[in-house]
Amino acid sequence: MKRIFYLIVLAGFAAGMVACGNAMDKNDKPGVNPTLETIAQRHSVRRYTGQKVSKDTIDMLLRAAMAAPSSKDRRPWQFVVVDDRATLDTLGSRLPFASMLAHVPQALVVCGDSDLSESWFLDCSAATQNFLLAAQATGLAAVWTGVYPNADRIVTVQEELNLPPNIMPLAVVPFGYGDGLEQPKDKFDASRIHYNKW
Amino acid sequence: MKRIFYLIVLAGFAAGMVACGNAMDKNDKPGVNPTLETIAQRHSVRRYTGQKVSKDTIDMLLRAAMAAPSSKDRRPWQFVVVDDRATLDTLGSRLPFASMLAHVPQALVVCGDSDLSESWFLDCSAATQNFLLAAQATGLAAVWTGVYPNADRIVTVQEELNLPPNIMPLAVVPFGYGDGLEQPKDKFDASRIHYNKW
Numbered sequence: 351m352k353r354i355f356y357l358i359v360l361a362g363f364a365a366g367m368v369a370c371g372n373a374m375d376k377n378d379k380p381g382v383n384p385t386l387e388t389i390a391q392r393h394s395v396r397r398y399t400g401q402k403v404s405k406d407t408i409d410m411l412l413r414a415a416m417a418a419p420s421s422k423d424r425r426p427w428q429f430v431v432v433d434d435r436a437t438l439d440t441l442g443s444r445l446p447f448a449s450m451l452a453h454v455p456q457a458l459v460v461c462g463d464s465d466l467s468e469s470w471f472l473d474c475s476a477a478t479q480n481f482l483l484a485a486q487a488t489g490l491a492a493v494w495t496g497v498y499p500n501a502d503r504i505v506t507v508q509e510e511l512n513l514p515p516n517i518m519p520l521a522v523v524p525f526g527y528g529d530g531l532e533q534p535k536d537k538f539d540a541s542r543i544h545y546n547k548w
Numbered sequence: 549m550k551r552i553f554y555l556i557v558l559a560g561f562a563a564g565m566v567a568c569g570n571a572m573d574k575n576d577k578p579g580v581n582p583t584l585e586t587i588a589q590r591h592s593v594r595r596y597t598g599q600k601v602s603k604d605t606i607d608m609l610l611r612a613a614m615a616a617p618s619s620k621d622r623r624p625w626q627f628v629v630v631d632d633r634a635t636l637d638t639l640g641s642r643l644p645f646a647s648m649l650a651h652v653p654q655a656l657v658v659c660g661d662s663d664l665s666e667s668w669f670l671d672c673s674a675a676t677q678n679f680l681l682a683a684q685a686t687g688l689a690a691v692w693t694g695v696y697p698n699a700d701r702i703v704t705v706q707e708e709l710n711l712p713p714n715i716m717p718l719a720v721v722p723f724g725y726g727d728g729l730e731q732p733k734d735k736f737d738a739s740r741i742h743y744n745k746w
Contacts, residue, residue: 384582385685389612389678413736414587418677419692425735434744469694472718475673476692479616480587483681487583494617494674496667512746520670537623538611544628546635548710 388487393535395491395528398454402433403490403526408456411525414484415460420473426466427477430459430511437510441522444506448495454524458492459507465516471498474520481523491528494521586685591733593689593726596652600631601688601724606654609723612682613658618671624664625675628657628709635708639720642704646693652722656690657705663714669696672718679721689726692719 412429420426432438433456442451451457460478462470478494485492497503497519507519610627618624630636631654640649649655658676660668676692683690695701695717705717 383685385586386608386612386682388583389615389682392615392617394617409738409741410584412741414584416735416737416740417587417590417732419590419592419680421694425737425740428740428742430742430744430746432744437744469697472669472673472694472696475670476677479674479677480681482617483678484584484587487581496619496670498670499667511744514746517746534615537614539614539623540607542614542623542626543607543610544626546628546630546632546709548628548712548715 384487388483390536391534392483392486393532394493395532396450396493396524397529397532398450398491398524398526399529400453400455401527402455407488407490408458410488411458411481411484411490415477415481418473418476418480420476421467421469424467424470424473426463426470427474428461428463428517430461430513432457432459432511441507441510444510445495445497445503445522448522448524450493450524451522454526456524456526458523458525459497459511460520460523461513461517462520463516464518470518471520478521478523481525485525489527490525491532492523492525494523497521582685586681588734589732590681590684591730592691593730594648594691594722595727595729596648596689596722596724597727598651598653599725600653605686605688606656608686609656609679609682609688613675613679616671616674616678618674619665619667622665622668622671624661624668625672626659626661626715628659628711630655630657630709639705639708642708643693643695643701643720646720646722648691648722649720652724654722654724656721656723657695657709658718658721659711659715660718661714662716668716669718676719676721679723683723687725688723689730690721690723692721695719 408431438451438457442448460474462474464470467473482492482494497507504519606629636649636655640647658672660672662668665671680690695705702717
């Protein structure tokens with residue numbers, strides 16, 4: 351009787367381990383590198399639900415942005431989080447390719463201090479990419495809409511956000527909860543890879 | 549009796565799930581998002597072992613690079629993988645801040661086609677950041693040494709790699725197996741975050 355009891359418990363235990371393993375397979379995909387998966391899955395999202403992103407989550411995304419490398423470690427980035435409906439609507443109507451601002455509860459304006467670094471736009475691009483990946487990794491979505499180096503768009507954003515002349519806007523990044531229908535593309539192209547000489 | 553049997557199986561099943569959960573705790577650090585961890589841990593590495601990186605791994609890193617967003621989806625990036633010792637040494641001696649090229653078995657030169665996009669340097673910065681993160685995520689190390697927008701460095705790299713005039717070098721990125729002694733910095737700075745207006 352004792353032996354049967356142990357066997358029954360053992361069978362249940364094994365079933366529990368298997369069930370848990372199956373759950374892990376689905377969620378954690380062993381063999382898949384989670385960061386490479388995030389990089390591959392990240393894609394521009396232009397349609398959002400109305401759900402707001404919490405301040406804590408935004409801080410977490412900006413922590414990722416500020417982990418970017420920068421020339422001479424100058425960290426020339428400045429970030430403006432915009433959740434004022436009127437400002438989002440005005441930016442959306444004045445900027446081309448940013449009409450989704452009318453339907454998203456918040457956007458990040460990535461700026462760089464041009465007095466601090468002559469390559470602020472490269473450092474801030476790396477920070478923007480970190481932000482996009484952090485959003486993807488945490489179930490959010492985002493899209494980089496370009497401002498710099500277009501002179502008209504730069505002036506528009508500087509005016510709307512009251513930016514000092516040395517604070518240059520690189521990109522307006524609507525972000526939030528995507529509608530889940532847009533998909534990533536496979537953009538690998540071996541013809542772009544060269545060895546040692548062109 | 550039947551009820552007792554079910555209870556015993558259920559207890560075993562629960563114990564199995566708990567045991568499996570504990571195993572997961574150790575290996576997968578619940579609560580830590582692997583991508584955010586990669587972003588936080590990535591740092592510039594300037595000291596490398598002599599171990600070469602395989603072609604398959606380099607292709608995997610470049611797949612990540614090419615997953616970057618680009619203006620109008622133009623994908624203006626071009627990549628030159630340099631593992632020729634003489635070329636690495638020459639670049640290392642001619643470029644400032646790239647002396648580690650003398651001690652690394654390979655480097656990536658990230659270039660952009662300036663005929664294809666007026667914002668090639670932003671798109672290629674995002675691709676470079678993806679490359680750096682993919683390296684970090686797979687146990688490798690890398691460092692972004694700047695070329696563009698410095699005119700002298702651009703000419704140097706164009707000469708050494710025989711680049712056409714429209715193929716602009718953005719960065720030389722030594723990469724490989726780091727010596728493990730360099731550490732990431734916490735660069736979060738709440739004063740860089742603004743809300744709605746400057």
